[in-house]
Amino acid sequence: MSMVQIRKVEDLIVKYQKKKRTVAGIIVEPIQSEGGDNHASDDFFRKLRDISRKHGCAFLVDEVQTGGGCTGKFWAHEHWGLDDPADGIFILQTTFRKKMMTGGFFHKEEFGTNAPYRIFNSWLGDPSKNLLLAGVINVIKREDLLSNADHAGKALLTGLLDLQTWYPQFISRVRGRGTFCSFDTPDESIRDKLILIETKPVAEPKLLTDLLPFLSGMVLGGCGDKSIRFRPTLVFKDHHAHLFLNIFSDILADFK
The missing domain is CATH 3.40.640.10 (Type I PLP-dependent aspartate aminotransferase-like (Major domain))
Structure with missing residues (x-):
């Protein structure tokens, strides 16, 4: 501004x-x-x-x-x-x-x-x-959860910035404060498709990997015209951030 x-x-x-x-x-x-x-x-x-x-x-x-x-x-x-x-x-x-x-x-x-x-x-x-x-x-x-949110948020934001470097065709304008993080996708349709992949359970999974997005607890939300936002709880920690980043990286690698 x-x-x-x-x-x-x-x-x-x-x-x-x-x-x-x-x-x-x-x-x-x-x-x-x-x-x-x-x-x-x-x-x-x-x-x-x-x-x-x-x-x-x-x-x-x-x-x-x-x-x-x-x-x-x-x-x-x-x-x-x-x-x-x-x-x-x-x-x-x-x-x-x-x-x-x-x-x-x-x-x-x-x-x-x-x-x-x-x-x-x-x-x-x-x-x-x-x-x-x-x-x-x-x-x-x-439980000093304010410090935890600050620390875990830095881990999440750093990882998202790395993903932005690796997948600039899908991720841009990574931003955040604490765990209040978000990024932009190219358009609304790609944003909605990514959210659906991340959150929708597979009705009849043939492989354990089919269930990974659902079992990992990856529930993300959209906001604005083309943004994806994060709203984890205050007990969200560094290792939770790394779990998400690893799974999301795999999703982006296969995303079409």
Whole structure:
């Protein structure tokens, strides 16, 4: 992301201010997930934070997918080195791979409600899920899973970069932070075919090798127009990365 995008954001805010229309806030994803696992630089986000502060806009970080430790820090925005933290963090619960066990957000004191139970029903949450969340956080700390995600992510990213060198016709733009890794394929059809090969069990396998993609636990997902992304759990380790890379390398070698 360049200064051009930064200037566009500020120009839009000024444009609305001239029309007497206040921009309440700027909402960003640390990594644009569904759009294709797109990354911006840490400096980009710091400058965006400066713009929000300059114009009195709230700066909100959507950590639905990046929160919980998969980037090597509990919150992905911790990588940015902000001197003034974000005004609010969204942690919205969905049914798959959202590690927080509950829905909610935290924020600075000035963004609090001025009366009790303003967000009573849908947003109050379930106290039992808070107990589950506390258990998850305790395990993350006790087993040092943030360091594990950072270390295992480097092994995965290094291996993907090697595969990119060996199979540039299938893999490009390898990127990642922690285990939050992804790469591009030439087009959607090749992407979808690769995912199908990796995840679909063989109905009547004739050879043990026919079952390898399924038995290895290789379940990958697509995002954006042509990207494949990785969302392993926090207990994903170096040897898991190497297992995947070996199997995926064999798949690419035979891929047509």
